[in-house]
Amino acid sequence: MAKRPATGKPTYVGRLHGRDFLNTNDFSQEEINNILKAARDLRQRFRSKKPTDYLKGQTLFMLFYNRSLRTRNSFEAGIYQLGGHAHFLSPSDVYTPTLPEDMIPYQTESIADVARVLSTYGDAIAVRIYGDAAKWHIGRGHRVIQEFAKWSSIPVLNMEDDVYHPFQALADIMAITDVAPKPQGKKFVVSYAYSGGLKPLAVPQSCILVGTQFGMDVVLAHPPGFELEDHVIQACKKNVEEYGGSFTITQNMKEAFEDADFVYPKAWSPKKFFPPYNSTVDKEGATKYQDGYKSWICTPELMDLTNKGKYMHCGPADRGQEVVDEVIDNSKYSLYFQQAENRLHVQKAVMSMVMGRRK
16 A cells, blocks of 8 residues: 555655646656556555545546546546546537637637636546547547647646547556556557447557557557557557567457457547548448458457457447457456456546645
8 A cells, every 4th residue: 555644645646746648658657657556556445445535625627528438437436536526518518618720609619718717716627539529530639638738727637539548548557467467578469349330549549559668569450441640650669669578560360369468359440531541531431441340359269369368448348349248248358347447546546646736
């Protein structure tokens, strides 16, 4: 359990005071490890029903352009358990906070104004935006969150955009290190898996970033046309140079699963059908293209090719498309529900560290 100074708070409270949390790769491996240590301390205290009112009286503003089960409830429960309060803000209930080029009189309000106003009312702003809310222009959702961070004087937290999902990555690496405390050299496969829905690139991109940041042997598997963004691939290669491990890409799902320690079969949409990689948003074309890869599904037969590997997914998983029930519901394979639980603890850790004060 973490040490407690004379204030009665653990030493991690306020350690990252004032920092935004937009992308795990903005933080060093040591800083991420400190977040995980805090998350484990908070998990132990939660399970033991010990109070953790480290953010007493503090307010988190949560702006959801997209709906959520895990993200909304884990943040709301988390800030309450830390002694604070969450304000849920739907863009449909306020003048929608918007980038300068998207302003519509009496329907929107500039993010610059919203961020500065909320900064005077509370202690952090959390934003979730991708897909339709970001006009399916890849990177636009991340620009929205960056705009909040630019103008806010309180920490801004990325609850998922169209490029990154950093809190999911924290929950994932926590689940991995629960199983393998020394993840260096473990084979971590992040694979495309089929879905009939259109999904952002955020989860696979954050997965390969955090995996390479921890020195794992990361394998990215996907069919042709499902390439991730070049700047993320380059960041993974730099992580390998700094932290060891390896990073490879294959178009063979079965080959990727062989001898894997952890597998993460997850749908994402082919970027070539969306701006800035296409002149228009072609949802119909993307859906039709995806339908050619229904064989990319996680089954017991694939899991049995692994090194007693563990199945992972951010949730909600599309059962019967991305994965079969015999995998996701089998504790022999699955870390699915552990990952979901970890969302609560890693988010409480980050909030304690960026919103808290050391004195």
